[in-house]
Amino acid sequence: MDLKQLSQVLGLSQTTISRALNGYADVSERTRERVMAAAREHGYRPNGAARRLAVGRSEAMGIVYPTGSGDLGDPRFLAMVGGLTDRCAARNIDVLIASSPPEGELATYERLLRNGRVDGYIVPHTRRSDPRIDYLRTRRVPFVAYGRCDDCQDIAWFDFDNEAGMALAVAQLLRAGHQDIALVHAPTSLNFAHQRLLGYQRGLQAAGLPPQPQRVVPAEFTRVGGYQAAQTLMQSARPPTAIVADNHVLGVGLVRGLLDLGLRLPEDVSVIVYDGIPADSPLHSLGVNAIEQPDAASAGHCLADLLQGLTEGRPVDALQVLWQPVYAPGRTVGPPRGA
DNA sequence: GAGCTATAAATTCCCACCCC
DNA sequence: GGGGTGGGAATTTATAGCTC
Numbered sequence: 295m296d297l298k299q300l301s302q303v304l305g306l307s308q309t310t311i312s313r314a315l316n317g318y319a320d321v322s323e324r325t326r327e328r329v330m331a332a333a334r335e336h337g338y339r340p341n342g343a344a345r346r347l348a349v350g351r352s353e354a355m356g357i358v359y360p361t362g363s364g365d366l367g368d369p370r371f372l373a374m375v376g377g378l379t380d381r382c383a384a385r386n387i388d389v390l391i392a393s394s395p396p397e398g399e400l401a402t403y404e405r406l407l408r409n410g411r412v413d414g415y416i417v418p419h420t421r422r423s424d425p426r427i428d429y430l431r432t433r434r435v436p437f438v439a440y441g442r443c444d445d446c447q448d449i450a451w452f453d454f455d456n457e458a459g460m461a462l463a464v465a466q467l468l469r470a471g472h473q474d475i476a477l478v479h480a481p482t483s484l485n486f487a488h489q490r491l492l493g494y495q496r497g498l499q500a501a502g503l504p505p506q507p508q509r510v511v512p513a514e515f516t517r518v519g520g521y522q523a524a525q526t527l528m529q530s531a532r533p534p535t536a537i538v539a540d541n542h543v544l545g546v547g548l549v550r551g552l553l554d555l556g557l558r559l560p561e562d563v564s565v566i567v568y569d570g571i572p573a574d575s576p577l578h579s580l581g582v583n584a585i586e587q588p589d590a591a592s593a594g595h596c597l598a599d600l601l602q603g604l605t606e607g608r609p610v611d612a613l614q615v616l617w618q619p620v621y622a623p624g625r626t627v628g629p630p631r632g633a
Numbered sequence: 634g635a636g637c638t639a640t641a642a643a644t645t646c647c648c649a650c651c652c653c
Numbered sequence: 654g655g656g657g658t659g660g661g662a663a664t665t666t667a668t669a670g671c672t673c
Contacts, residue, residue: 296643298643306659309644309661310660312644312645316644318645325658340642341643344641344642344643346643349643
């Protein structure tokens with residue numbers, strides 16, 4: 295049943311029915327109740343396409359992820375999306391996930407907007423200099439960055455304190471007696487990797503240790519990257535006594551690589567993985583020490599709330615949220631070998 | 634084939650009507 | 654006269670159908 299048919303059933307205009315159902319104050323309570331009851335009885339639901347046409351909104355928000363990033367196999371990303379979807383669904387907003395080749399991301403953002411498919415965006419995996427953010431800022435499209443960038447004072451964002459988290463990891467290893475700590479990190483064009491590198495340097499500096507650039511190993515943002523980094527570090531003439539992986543994708547590969555080299559954790563080398571080993575990995579049972587960003591689903595809720603705040607016109611500086619990561623003890627940090 | 638018109642379904646601005 | 658109530662018409666974009 296459509297609006298026209300419902301209006302014929304009730305003997306009221308389409309206007310009155312629409313306003314009664316949408317909570318307008320200039321409809322009497324008696325008429326509203328009558329309309330609501332008839333809508334329930336006849337199973338009336340506004341036609342979504344027509345509604346979107348009339349209000350000029352898609353009532354959907356988008357996430358564009360580059361193909362090959364591995365996000366859809368990432369339990370943390372999926373948990374965040376789950377939380378985001380739950381919160382948006384309660385507001386009758388859909389979450390549209392679009393994949394795009396990395397070189398075609400901006401075109402995908404543009405296409406979804408032009409076709410009226412989304413009203414706003416969540417921008418994941420922010421980069422220090424991020425053309426997606428520059429584009430959305432120019433187009434004046436509501437968006438929330440999931441992560442910060444170098445120039446993010448005037449945008450809404452949600453992030454974890456990556457620098458503090460990595461400094462915390464280094465402090466834990468120092469406390470266990472390690473002085474020779476390596477970092478395996480994702481490309482520092484990604485903002486989180488840049489901040490975690492700063493945290494690593496800050497952690498050493500706080501302990502009065504000199505910078506150890508030879509212990510900083512850049513890797514591809516893949517499990518293979520972590521695996522190769524394990525070999526690079528541990529097959530060198532003087533391997534480190536401890537390693538921190540700056541994310542769980544690299545971390546899984548790193549731990550697999552260390553085990554394949556016949557090394558014992560923590561007797562031969564101590565390991566901390568930022569974000570931890572995902573529960574769906576066979577390596578999860580090792581109990582790898584971690585820096586954790588608790589409750590990804592709540593992060594999704596927060597992102598939805600920030601986007602809502604943006605569309606309600608709240609000031610941007612009230613829409614910048616930084617959560618603190620925590621240290622999760624495990625069984626892969628011990629005293630340095632030979633100690 | 635080009636150009637114009639009608640139509641779809643819902644929202645919403647503006648206004649008319651009714652009754653106290 | 655004014656508040657409460659409800660209706661007319663414009664609006665949105667894509668598309669089918671019609672005329673020339």
